[in-house]
Amino acid sequence: MEKIQFTVKEEENGSRIDKLAAAQDEQFSRTQVQEWLKEGRVLVNDKPVKPNYKAASGDEVVIHIPEPEELQIEAEDLNLDVYYEDADVIVVNKPRGMVVHPAPGHVTGTLVNGLLFHCKDLSGINGVMRPGIVHRIDKDTSGLLMVAKNDLAHEKLVNQLVEKSVTRKYKAIVHGVIQHDFGTIDAPIGRDTKDRQKMAVIDHGKVAVTHFHVIERFHDFTLVECELETGRTHQIRVHMKYIGFPLAGDPKYGPRKTLNIDGQALHAGVLGFVHPRTGEYVEFEAPAPKEFEDLIFELKKNI
Numbered sequence: 001m002e003k004i005q006f007t008v009k010e011e012e013n014g015s016r017i018d019k020l021a022a023a024q025d026e027q028f029s030r031t032q033v034q035e036w037l038k039e040g041r042v043l044v045n046d047k048p049v050k051p052n053y054k055a056a057s058g059d060e061v062v063i064h065i066p067e068p069e070e071l072q073i074e075a076e077d078l079n080l081d082v083y084y085e086d087a088d089v090i091v092v093n094k095p096r097g098m099v100v101h102p103a104p105g106h107v108t109g110t111l112v113n114g115l116l117f118h119c120k121d122l123s124g125i126n127g128v129m130r131p132g133i134v135h136r137i138d139k140d141t142s143g144l145l146m147v148a149k150n151d152l153a154h155e156k157l158v159n160q161l162v163e164k165s166v167t168r169k170y171k172a173i174v175h176g177v178i179q180h181d182f183g184t185i186d187a188p189i190g191r192d193t194k195d196r197q198k199m200a201v202i203d204h205g206k207v208a209v210t211h212f213h214v215i216e217r218f219h220d221f222t223l224v225e226c227e228l229e230t231g232r233t234h235q236i237r238v239h240m241k242y243i244g245f246p247l248a249g250d251p252k253y254g255p256r257k258t259l260n261i262d263g264q265a266l267h268a269g270v271l272g273f274v275h276p277r278t279g280e281y282v283e284f285e286a287p288a289p290k291e292f293e294d295l296i297f298e299l300k301k302n303i
Contacts, residue, residue: 180214
Protein backbone atom coordinates (compact mmCIF):
# COMPACT_ATOMS: atom_id res chain seq x y z
CA MET A 1 0.00 0.00 0.00
CA GLU A 2 1.40 3.38 -1.03
CA LYS A 3 1.61 6.16 1.53
CA ILE A 4 2.35 9.88 1.48
CA GLN A 5 3.86 11.69 4.47
CA PHE A 6 4.10 15.42 5.10
CA THR A 7 4.58 17.89 7.94
CA VAL A 8 2.13 20.76 8.39
CA LYS A 9 3.90 24.07 7.73
CA GLU A 10 3.62 27.15 9.91
CA GLU A 11 1.59 29.03 7.30
CA GLU A 12 -0.84 26.07 7.15
CA ASN A 13 -1.63 26.24 10.88
CA GLY A 14 -5.41 26.11 11.42
CA SER A 15 -6.19 24.70 7.96
CA ARG A 16 -8.60 21.78 7.64
CA ILE A 17 -6.82 18.45 7.31
CA ASP A 18 -8.93 17.33 4.34
CA LYS A 19 -7.87 20.41 2.38
CA LEU A 20 -4.18 19.92 3.21
CA ALA A 21 -4.24 16.21 2.40
CA ALA A 22 -6.01 16.75 -0.94
CA ALA A 23 -3.38 19.32 -1.92
CA GLN A 24 -0.59 16.71 -1.72
CA ASP A 25 -1.38 15.25 -5.15
CA GLU A 26 -3.25 16.76 -8.08
CA GLN A 27 -5.01 13.41 -8.62
CA PHE A 28 -6.67 13.59 -5.19
CA SER A 29 -10.13 15.08 -4.81
CA ARG A 30 -11.25 16.54 -1.50
CA THR A 31 -14.27 14.20 -1.46
CA GLN A 32 -11.99 11.21 -1.92
CA VAL A 33 -9.72 12.36 0.92
CA GLN A 34 -12.73 12.86 3.20
CA GLU A 35 -13.68 9.22 2.63
CA TRP A 36 -10.13 8.15 3.50
CA LEU A 37 -10.33 10.19 6.70
CA LYS A 38 -13.59 8.46 7.66
CA GLU A 39 -11.95 5.09 6.95
CA GLY A 40 -8.98 5.97 9.17
CA ARG A 41 -6.51 6.06 6.28
CA VAL A 42 -5.24 9.55 7.18
CA LEU A 43 -3.34 9.73 10.45
CA VAL A 44 -2.20 12.86 12.27
CA ASN A 45 0.56 12.16 14.78
CA ASP A 46 -0.29 8.43 14.43
CA LYS A 47 -3.99 8.98 15.25
CA PRO A 48 -7.07 9.09 12.98
CA VAL A 49 -8.89 12.44 12.84
CA LYS A 50 -12.12 13.80 11.40
CA PRO A 51 -12.20 15.69 8.05
CA ASN A 52 -12.78 19.02 9.83
CA TYR A 53 -9.73 18.62 12.10
CA LYS A 54 -7.80 21.90 12.23
CA ALA A 55 -4.15 21.11 11.64
CA ALA A 56 -1.39 22.59 13.77
CA SER A 57 2.06 23.49 12.50
CA GLY A 58 4.41 20.58 13.05
CA ASP A 59 1.69 17.92 12.79
CA GLU A 60 3.01 14.76 11.12
CA VAL A 61 0.50 13.46 8.59
CA VAL A 62 0.48 10.05 6.87
CA ILE A 63 -1.97 9.22 4.07
CA HIS A 64 -2.39 5.49 3.42
CA ILE A 65 -3.57 5.30 -0.18
CA PRO A 66 -5.77 2.24 -0.87
CA GLU A 67 -4.96 -0.10 -3.73
CA PRO A 68 -6.75 0.95 -6.94
CA GLU A 69 -9.97 -0.83 -7.71
CA GLU A 70 -9.46 -3.63 -10.22
CA LEU A 71 -11.65 -3.11 -13.25
CA GLN A 72 -12.46 -5.49 -16.06
CA ILE A 73 -11.39 -3.61 -19.18
CA GLU A 74 -12.91 -5.14 -22.30
CA ALA A 75 -11.83 -4.71 -25.89
CA GLU A 76 -14.34 -2.79 -28.03
CA ASP A 77 -14.46 -2.16 -31.75
CA LEU A 78 -14.58 1.65 -31.76
CA ASN A 79 -13.35 2.11 -35.32
CA LEU A 80 -10.33 4.14 -34.24
CA ASP A 81 -8.88 6.72 -36.62
CA VAL A 82 -5.31 5.38 -36.79
CA TYR A 83 -2.89 7.80 -38.48
CA TYR A 84 0.22 5.66 -38.17
CA GLU A 85 1.18 2.26 -36.81
CA ASP A 86 4.23 0.03 -36.67
CA ALA A 87 5.67 -2.50 -34.22
CA ASP A 88 6.47 0.22 -31.65
CA VAL A 89 4.03 3.11 -31.94
CA ILE A 90 0.43 3.92 -32.82
CA VAL A 91 -0.69 7.48 -33.55
CA VAL A 92 -4.46 7.90 -33.14
CA ASN A 93 -6.74 10.83 -33.93
CA LYS A 94 -9.09 10.84 -30.90
CA PRO A 95 -12.58 12.22 -31.48
CA ARG A 96 -14.01 14.81 -29.10
CA GLY A 97 -16.21 13.22 -26.44
CA MET A 98 -14.01 10.13 -26.01
CA VAL A 99 -12.24 9.55 -22.68
CA VAL A 100 -8.64 8.33 -23.00
CA HIS A 101 -8.60 5.65 -20.30
CA PRO A 102 -11.12 3.86 -18.06
CA ALA A 103 -11.87 4.92 -14.50
CA PRO A 104 -14.32 3.69 -11.85
CA GLY A 105 -17.80 4.36 -13.16
CA HIS A 106 -16.54 4.83 -16.72
CA VAL A 107 -15.19 1.56 -18.12
CA THR A 108 -16.49 1.43 -21.71
CA GLY A 109 -16.12 3.52 -24.84
CA THR A 110 -12.66 4.82 -23.95
CA LEU A 111 -9.62 5.01 -26.20
CA VAL A 112 -8.04 2.17 -24.21
CA ASN A 113 -11.06 -0.07 -24.90
CA GLY A 114 -10.62 0.62 -28.60
CA LEU A 115 -6.87 0.06 -28.51
CA LEU A 116 -7.29 -3.32 -26.82
CA PHE A 117 -9.53 -4.39 -29.72
CA HIS A 118 -7.25 -2.90 -32.37
CA CYS A 119 -4.03 -4.54 -31.19
CA LYS A 120 -2.91 -6.96 -28.49
CA ASP A 121 0.63 -5.64 -28.03
CA LEU A 122 0.58 -2.52 -25.86
CA SER A 123 3.17 -1.51 -23.28
CA GLY A 124 2.41 -2.56 -19.72
CA ILE A 125 4.20 0.23 -17.86
CA ASN A 126 0.97 1.93 -16.78
CA GLY A 127 -0.79 -1.33 -15.91
CA VAL A 128 -4.13 -2.68 -17.09
CA MET A 129 -5.93 0.65 -16.72
CA ARG A 130 -3.75 2.63 -19.11
CA PRO A 131 -1.91 0.20 -21.40
CA GLY A 132 0.33 2.05 -23.85
CA ILE A 133 -0.85 5.49 -22.78
CA VAL A 134 2.07 7.93 -22.85
CA HIS A 135 0.13 11.20 -22.61
CA ARG A 136 -3.50 12.31 -22.52
CA ILE A 137 -5.82 14.90 -23.95
CA ASP A 138 -9.12 15.88 -22.32
CA LYS A 139 -12.41 14.15 -23.16
CA ASP A 140 -13.76 17.07 -25.20
CA THR A 141 -10.44 17.85 -26.90
CA SER A 142 -9.98 16.11 -30.23
CA GLY A 143 -6.72 15.23 -31.90
CA LEU A 144 -3.53 13.22 -32.06
CA LEU A 145 -2.10 10.95 -29.38
CA MET A 146 0.93 8.65 -29.47
CA VAL A 147 0.57 5.19 -27.92
CA ALA A 148 3.44 2.81 -27.09
CA LYS A 149 3.21 -0.84 -28.16
CA ASN A 150 6.07 -2.05 -25.96
CA ASP A 151 7.87 -0.94 -22.79
CA LEU A 152 11.03 0.23 -24.56
CA ALA A 153 9.02 2.55 -26.82
CA HIS A 154 7.02 3.76 -23.81
CA GLU A 155 10.14 4.74 -21.86
CA LYS A 156 11.70 6.56 -24.81
CA LEU A 157 8.53 8.50 -25.62
CA VAL A 158 8.02 9.50 -21.99
CA ASN A 159 11.64 10.66 -21.83
CA GLN A 160 10.99 12.94 -24.81
CA LEU A 161 8.01 14.44 -23.02
CA VAL A 162 10.16 15.03 -19.94
CA GLU A 163 12.89 16.61 -22.10
CA LYS A 164 10.23 18.80 -23.80
CA SER A 165 11.28 17.64 -27.26
CA VAL A 166 7.85 16.45 -28.44
CA THR A 167 6.02 18.80 -30.83
CA ARG A 168 2.41 19.36 -29.73
CA LYS A 169 0.41 22.06 -31.49
CA TYR A 170 -3.25 22.78 -30.83
CA LYS A 171 -5.83 24.94 -32.57
CA ALA A 172 -8.15 26.80 -30.21
CA ILE A 173 -10.97 29.33 -30.50
CA VAL A 174 -10.83 31.79 -27.61
CA HIS A 175 -13.10 34.56 -26.35
CA GLY A 176 -11.91 38.07 -27.10
CA VAL A 177 -9.69 39.58 -29.79
CA ILE A 178 -5.97 39.12 -29.10
CA GLN A 179 -4.17 42.19 -30.42
CA HIS A 180 -0.59 40.87 -30.50
CA ASP A 181 0.34 38.17 -33.03
CA PHE A 182 2.58 36.06 -30.79
CA GLY A 183 2.91 35.35 -27.10
CA THR A 184 4.39 33.06 -24.46
CA ILE A 185 2.63 32.25 -21.19
CA ASP A 186 5.09 31.15 -18.51
CA ALA A 187 2.99 30.63 -15.37
CA PRO A 188 3.05 27.70 -12.89
CA ILE A 189 -0.02 25.47 -12.70
CA GLY A 190 -1.37 23.46 -9.76
CA ARG A 191 -4.62 22.38 -8.18
CA ASP A 192 -6.98 25.32 -7.60
CA THR A 193 -7.03 25.94 -3.84
CA LYS A 194 -10.67 27.12 -4.00
CA ASP A 195 -11.99 24.33 -6.24
CA ARG A 196 -10.26 20.94 -6.25
CA GLN A 197 -11.94 20.01 -9.53
CA LYS A 198 -10.00 22.73 -11.34
CA MET A 199 -6.41 23.65 -12.07
CA ALA A 200 -5.13 27.22 -11.77
CA VAL A 201 -2.06 29.42 -11.99
CA ILE A 202 -0.65 29.34 -8.45
CA ASP A 203 2.61 30.48 -6.86
CA HIS A 204 3.92 27.04 -5.98
CA GLY A 205 2.57 25.16 -9.00
CA LYS A 206 4.56 23.13 -11.52
CA VAL A 207 6.40 24.94 -14.31
CA ALA A 208 4.09 25.42 -17.30
CA VAL A 209 4.91 27.15 -20.59
CA THR A 210 2.60 27.69 -23.57
CA HIS A 211 3.53 29.50 -26.80
CA PHE A 212 0.79 30.83 -29.07
CA HIS A 213 0.26 32.77 -32.26
CA VAL A 214 -2.86 34.27 -33.80
CA ILE A 215 -4.19 32.57 -36.94
CA GLU A 216 -7.29 34.70 -37.48
CA ARG A 217 -9.32 37.34 -35.63
CA PHE A 218 -13.11 37.56 -35.63
CA HIS A 219 -15.61 39.99 -34.10
CA ASP A 220 -15.45 38.72 -30.51
CA PHE A 221 -13.21 35.68 -30.86
CA THR A 222 -9.71 34.67 -32.00
CA LEU A 223 -8.41 31.50 -33.64
CA VAL A 224 -4.98 30.65 -32.24
CA GLU A 225 -2.41 27.91 -32.47
CA CYS A 226 -0.91 26.95 -29.10
CA GLU A 227 2.31 24.96 -28.78
CA LEU A 228 3.03 23.16 -25.53
CA GLU A 229 6.49 23.30 -24.03
CA THR A 230 5.23 21.47 -20.93
CA GLY A 231 2.16 19.27 -20.53
CA ARG A 232 0.26 20.12 -17.35
CA THR A 233 -3.35 19.11 -16.78
CA HIS A 234 -5.68 21.54 -18.63
CA GLN A 235 -2.62 23.68 -19.47
CA ILE A 236 -3.93 25.54 -22.53
CA ARG A 237 -7.36 26.02 -20.97
CA VAL A 238 -5.88 27.43 -17.75
CA HIS A 239 -3.24 29.59 -19.44
CA MET A 240 -5.59 31.20 -21.96
CA LYS A 241 -8.05 32.03 -19.17
CA TYR A 242 -5.16 33.45 -17.13
CA ILE A 243 -4.35 36.02 -19.82
CA GLY A 244 -8.02 36.91 -20.27
CA PHE A 245 -8.91 34.85 -23.35
CA PRO A 246 -10.69 31.66 -22.16
CA LEU A 247 -11.50 28.92 -24.65
CA ALA A 248 -14.91 29.00 -26.31
CA GLY A 249 -17.23 26.33 -24.98
CA ASP A 250 -15.03 25.49 -22.01
CA PRO A 251 -17.39 24.34 -19.22
CA LYS A 252 -14.74 24.66 -16.47
CA TYR A 253 -12.78 27.78 -17.34
CA GLY A 254 -14.88 29.73 -19.83
CA PRO A 255 -17.92 32.03 -19.57
CA ARG A 256 -21.42 30.61 -19.73
CA LYS A 257 -22.40 32.71 -22.73
CA THR A 258 -20.31 31.17 -25.49
CA LEU A 259 -20.38 29.48 -28.88
CA ASN A 260 -22.67 26.55 -29.63
CA ILE A 261 -20.22 23.73 -28.98
CA ASP A 262 -20.35 20.92 -26.44
CA GLY A 263 -17.03 21.36 -24.65
CA GLN A 264 -13.94 23.46 -25.31
CA ALA A 265 -13.00 24.38 -28.90
CA LEU A 266 -9.57 22.73 -28.79
CA HIS A 267 -7.93 20.36 -31.27
CA ALA A 268 -4.51 18.67 -31.02
CA GLY A 269 -3.65 19.01 -34.68
CA VAL A 270 0.13 18.44 -34.86
CA LEU A 271 2.19 15.77 -33.10
CA GLY A 272 5.90 15.17 -33.71
CA PHE A 273 8.48 13.01 -31.95
CA VAL A 274 11.66 11.01 -32.49
CA HIS A 275 10.76 7.43 -33.36
CA PRO A 276 11.86 5.23 -30.43
CA ARG A 277 13.49 2.60 -32.67
CA THR A 278 14.69 4.37 -35.82
CA GLY A 279 15.77 7.62 -34.16
CA GLU A 280 14.15 9.61 -36.98
CA TYR A 281 11.87 12.58 -36.32
CA VAL A 282 8.30 11.94 -37.47
CA GLU A 283 5.42 14.43 -37.51
CA PHE A 284 1.71 14.02 -38.11
CA GLU A 285 -1.08 16.50 -38.74
CA ALA A 286 -4.82 15.96 -38.38
CA PRO A 287 -7.44 18.47 -39.55
CA ALA A 288 -9.86 19.87 -36.99
CA PRO A 289 -13.23 18.04 -36.80
CA LYS A 290 -16.24 19.31 -38.74
CA GLU A 291 -17.92 20.97 -35.75
CA PHE A 292 -14.75 23.00 -35.12
CA GLU A 293 -14.55 24.13 -38.75
CA ASP A 294 -18.29 24.92 -38.72
CA LEU A 295 -17.70 27.32 -35.82
CA ILE A 296 -14.97 29.10 -37.77
CA PHE A 297 -17.28 29.37 -40.80
CA GLU A 298 -19.99 30.98 -38.65
CA LEU A 299 -17.51 33.37 -37.04
CA LYS A 300 -16.24 34.49 -40.46
CA LYS A 301 -19.77 35.46 -41.47
CA ASN A 302 -19.92 37.89 -38.52
CA ILE A 303 -16.68 39.76 -39.20
